[in-house]
Amino acid sequence: MFTALFNYWVVIVLMMAGLYIVMASGHLVKKIIGLNIFQTSVFILFISMGKVAGGTAPILKDGISVFSNPLPHVLILTAIVVGVATTALGLAIAVRIYEEYGTVEEDDIAEMDNHDQDLDIAEYQRIESGK
Amino acid sequence: MINMVLLMLLLASVYAIIRLDRLLTAVLLTSLFSVLVASIFMVLDAVDVAFTEAAVGAGVSTIFFLAALAIVGRQCKPTPRRKIIAPLIVVSATGCVLLYASLDMPRFGEPLAPVHQHVAPRYLNDSAAEVGPPNIVTSVLASYRGYDTFGEVGVVFTAFIGVLMLLGAGTRRTSIEPPTPTGAPKESMRKKVVLKEVADLVIAPVLIFALYVQWHGDFGPGGGFQAGVIFASGIFLYALIYGIEPAQRLLPPRRLAYFPAIGLLLYAAVGIISMLRGGNFLNYSVLVNDPLHGQHYGILAIELGVGITVAAVMINIFFSFSERSL
Amino acid sequence: MALLLDIVSWITLMIGSFFCITAGVGLLRMPDVYTRAHAGGMIDSMGAGMIFFGLLLQAPDYLIAIKLVFTFFFLLVTSLASIHALAQTVNVAGVNPKLANIVNRLEKNRQKESPPSN
Numbered sequence: 001m002f003t004a005l006f007n008y009w010v011v012i013v014l015m016m017a018g019l020y021i022v023m024a025s026g027h028l029v030k031k032i033i034g035l036n037i038f039q040t041s042v043f044i045l046f047i048s049m050g051k052v053a054g055g056t057a058p059i060l061k062d063g064i065s066v067f068s069n070p071l072p073h074v075l076i077l078t079a080i081v082v083g084v085a086t087t088a089l090g091l092a093i094a095v096r097i098y099e100e101y102g103t104v105e106e107d108d109i110a111e112m113d114n115h116d117q118d119l120d121i122a123e124y125q126r127i128e129s130g131k
Numbered sequence: 132m133i134n135m136v137l138l139m140l141l142l143a144s145v146y147a148i149i150r151l152d153r154l155l156t157a158v159l160l161t162s163l164f165s166v167l168v169a170s171i172f173m174v175l176d177a178v179d180v181a182f183t184e185a186a187v188g189a190g191v192s193t194i195f196f197l198a199a200l201a202i203v204g205r206q207c208k209p210t211p212r213r214k215i216i217a218p219l220i221v222v223s224a225t226g227c228v229l230l231y232a233s234l235d236m237p238r239f240g241e242p243l244a245p246v247h248q249h250v251a252p253r254y255l256n257d258s259a260a261e262v263g264p265p266n267i268v269t270s271v272l273a274s275y276r277g278y279d280t281f282g283e284v285g286v287v288f289t290a291f292i293g294v295l296m297l298l299g300a301g302t303r304r305t306s307i308e309p310p311t312p313t314g315a316p317k318e319s320m321r322k323k324v325v326l327k328e329v330a331d332l333v334i335a336p337v338l339i340f341a342l343y344v345q346w347h348g349d350f351g352p353g354g355g356f357q358a359g360v361i362f363a364s365g366i367f368l369y370a371l372i373y374g375i376e377p378a379q380r381l382l383p384p385r386r387l388a389y390f391p392a393i394g395l396l397l398y399a400a401v402g403i404i405s406m407l408r409g410g411n412f413l414n415y416s417v418l419v420n421d422p423l424h425g426q427h428y429g430i431l432a433i434e435l436g437v438g439i440t441v442a443a444v445m446i447n448i449f450f451s452f453s454e455r456s457l
Numbered sequence: 458m459a460l461l462l463d464i465v466s467w468i469t470l471m472i473g474s475f476f477c478i479t480a481g482v483g484l485l486r487m488p489d490v491y492t493r494a495h496a497g498g499m500i501d502s503m504g505a506g507m508i509f510f511g512l513l514l515q516a517p518d519y520l521i522a523i524k525l526v527f528t529f530f531f532l533l534v535t536s537l538a539s540i541h542a543l544a545q546t547v548n549v550a551g552v553n554p555k556l557a558n559i560v561n562r563l564e565k566n567r568q569k570e571s572p573p574s575n
């Protein structure tokens with residue numbers, strides 16, 4: 001029981017750790033690190049499911065008859081490369097946000113946005129009352 | 132057993148990543164995390180995946196994170212205590228539900244699990260006669276599930292277009308000197324004698340190894356995805372040691388930006404040719420008279436397309452980031 | 458012959474593992490960056506070397522042996538270079554070895570205790 005499900009439990013803990021980082025941390029780059037950990041946990045889940053006891057890597061060779069399942073390997077192999085491309089996209093967005101706001105802390109960005117909106121509302125009210 | 136030890140190390144490194152507010156250390160720990168994950172994949176028989184994870188996670192993605200940190204700063208604010216509670220509750224609740232669900236999972240390594248019953252037996256038993264390459268992962272990736280892979284390359288291409296639109300293609304002219312590590316006088320890293328010698332020693336073998344991985348993917352672990360990433364990391368090494376400018380003279384970003392499209396179009400062209408020859412899209416058996424030879428040529432061609440796209444995308448994204456941090 | 462090879466490779470593997478564990482302890486217990494870098498260098502120079510030698514004795518054919526030699530070569534070159542870069546950067550950033558501070562302090566103390574006699 002313990003050894004049979006240990007991989008899945010570790011996957012769940014990793015997944016929740018990633019989710020926790022995404023929710024608790026205010027720094028956008030740290031959030032992306034959290035997303036990466038979440039993503040990796042899914043990779044481990046798939047590869048764990050593909051393992052066959054006593055099997056070897058799915059490369060045909062004389063004298064070997066038990067192979068692990070190649071299908072999860074294919075799915076995850078492409079997913080890893082897609083993952084790094086999307087990570088780069090996320091980081092690019094973070095960089096652009098930094099160039100606009102001067103910070104990538106979520107709270108600071110929200111505060112600046114709210115401040116801008118307050119100014120807008122004040123301006124609007126001034127125009128309204130002036131009419 | 133090794134598996135369990137590695138998984139425990141994984142948990143320890145993730146705990147450290149959660150606690151750290153110094154992002155540079157967190158990113159380096161993420162790199163360690165990737166190496167551990169690659170070792171776990173190795174133990175679980177997924178050699179191709181381990182290869183990819185080691186090249187991508189420990190190499191390329193760490194470089195991207197470091198490039199981003201060089202722009203946005205290394206320190207993040209510690210999470211205030213009031214913001215910890217709600218995520219903790221949500222995470223524990225979800226975790227408990229998932230743990231309960233995991234009890235219904237097939238046992239680890241069980242040969243009779245549903246995942247091994249559906250299409251996997253056909254791949255394992257018939258791929259040698261239907262497709263040819265001894266590496267089943269390659270034949271599934273390139274031939275049986277060629278549509279999937281086409282889509283994935285498309286996603287990589289789309290992500291590249293996104294980065295290009297956000298950051299530019301790495302063509303911005305700057306007169307600013309490249310940055311040196313904090314607190315370091317410029318003189319010290321300018322010399323870098325040892326690093327330059329080692330880079331000279333290593334870069335050429337890295338690039339050749341990338342080509343080996345590209346063409347040997349039918350027989351051993353490897354293929355276009357891994358080869359592209361390894362090739363890109365060789366170029367990164369060059370750019371990191373000798374500076375961005377020589378690397379950009381070597382591979383002008385404006386021209387390099389066409390290559391992701393060229394790779395993707397090469398992939399699509401193989402599909403179109405197989406359609407013109409009377410087969411389905413991406414059915415390589417009709418490419419030449421002998422179906423097995425056709426499969427072999429088709430796989431080589433699309434792996435080349437994948438390799439070109441991935442390498443060009445990674446190098447271009449690196450250029451885009453690095454010119455912003457100047 | 459096969460038994461002898463097995464015994465030798467086991468012994469070298471054990472010695473290699475011992476050096477790796479020593480290096481790990483060193484990384485945790487050493488006082489400053491420089492001594493830690495030294496401990497980290499230990500992994501490559503002795504630990505990995507011994508382990509690769511042990512594996513080399515177990516290699517079934519020449520191709521795998523050559524691959525092992527190549528791997529060891531690149532591991533040696535790259536990680537020692539990275540340790541060098543780390544120590545160099547830290548040195549340039551102005552961090553003194555702790556041992557140097559201790560030596561300085563001892564010298565100052567000695568000077569205080571025995572004022573120049575003239």
